[in-house]
Amino acid sequence: MKILIVIILICGLSLMPTQKMIRNYNIDGQKRALTKKPEYYAMEWQDGIALYNKPTSYFIEVETMGNQNVDMLVTDLQRPVLYTADICTPVCADGECRLMYLTLYWNLLGSYVGYDKVEGQSLTKHDHVEFVDQDYEKLHQLLLDDNSILKRRKIDELVSKPKESDIDGADAIAGATITEVKESVVDGALYSCYVAWNIAHGPIKEELQEYTAALFDNELKRYMLMSNEQDYQMYALNSLSESEFLEYKDRIAQIFGESIPLVRTYIVQNLPKLFWQTEDLQIPFWESFAEVDINTRSLLLNHIHEAPVNVLVSLGRNLELMTKNQLKLYLEAIEKNVSTSPEINAQLLRFAESGNHTYGYIVTEFLEDLE
Structure with missing residues (x-):
């Protein structure tokens, strides 16, 4: 004692x-x-x-x-x-x-x-x-x-x-x-x-998490969403209503392009349907296609049938980044556009004929089937 x-x-x-x-x-x-x-x-x-x-x-x-x-x-x-x-x-x-x-x-x-x-x-x-x-x-x-x-x-x-x-x-x-x-x-x-x-x-x-949750208001939500800390971003994103997704659409698109795969995955999986139904709302996410990780690209391509033609054209410049399954998804989505979009058709031909791409044969077969 x-x-x-x-x-x-x-x-x-x-x-x-x-x-x-x-x-x-x-x-x-x-x-x-x-x-x-x-x-x-x-x-x-x-x-x-x-x-x-x-x-x-x-x-x-x-x-x-x-x-x-x-x-x-x-x-x-x-x-x-x-x-x-x-x-x-x-x-x-x-x-x-x-x-x-x-x-x-x-x-x-x-x-x-x-x-x-x-x-x-x-x-x-x-x-x-x-x-x-x-x-x-x-x-x-x-x-x-x-x-x-x-x-x-x-x-x-x-x-x-x-x-x-x-x-x-x-x-x-x-x-x-x-x-x-x-x-x-x-x-x-x-x-x-x-x-x-x-x-x-x-x-x-855990006690501090509970204390913060009790204080969490719109001001704190905005502070976390604007932060560069990924755990803050996730916490704020998880609290957003559909109207708040629209209110913060520019910041959410910025986070999507800059953050870690976990945060990107959450964003793609939780964007309101309105984003995929509206050209102006979805384009900022497609614009990050070349920079994001493979898994996020797959999640984006799950929405490719809702993408406007200009997005399909843009994706055609990144065929070499796609996995085999991603490429097949893309080709399935553009099947109706190849004959009406000279730019998409030219992109496919360049990819298939370059001889430098592992999956070039898939595009070759796709084009042959269209003839």
């Missing part, structure tokens, strides 16, 4: 010069603000922005240390941007404990996005060796990995224990780190990495 009390007192005293004493105010009584990009951070940062701590009802329970409050970071207009928590947690191994200090950041969907070191509180490895810059960066990359092996293993499953050990130090482990995890954690700091990862990816993630 005495040891626990001492640890708690040390943690509290150590935080006094660098961390908040009242949840959203500095020790000098000034409203607390984050005015620069966190040192280790995976999102875009708006220069000149100031984010202010706003208390939430959530906390992270740290063993022997009690509850550590989680705040929302908002702009001066009260727009939510991030969540944050000042963490003080013991890291113990081989009977010795040291305190680890971090300021963690999560995005509005509860995903870890970065951290700041606490001034005067370096992270350490075994034998009290302090982290170097590469170690801090490696920790950041580990924390960004939501599917790390640390998610599936207990700490004692991450080491191979020898019969005897004379290893000493706060983050020492009586055994070697197993190969599967060794490359992803900081050498000599398995315990610190394990504790930090499980705090960043613990129950707080």
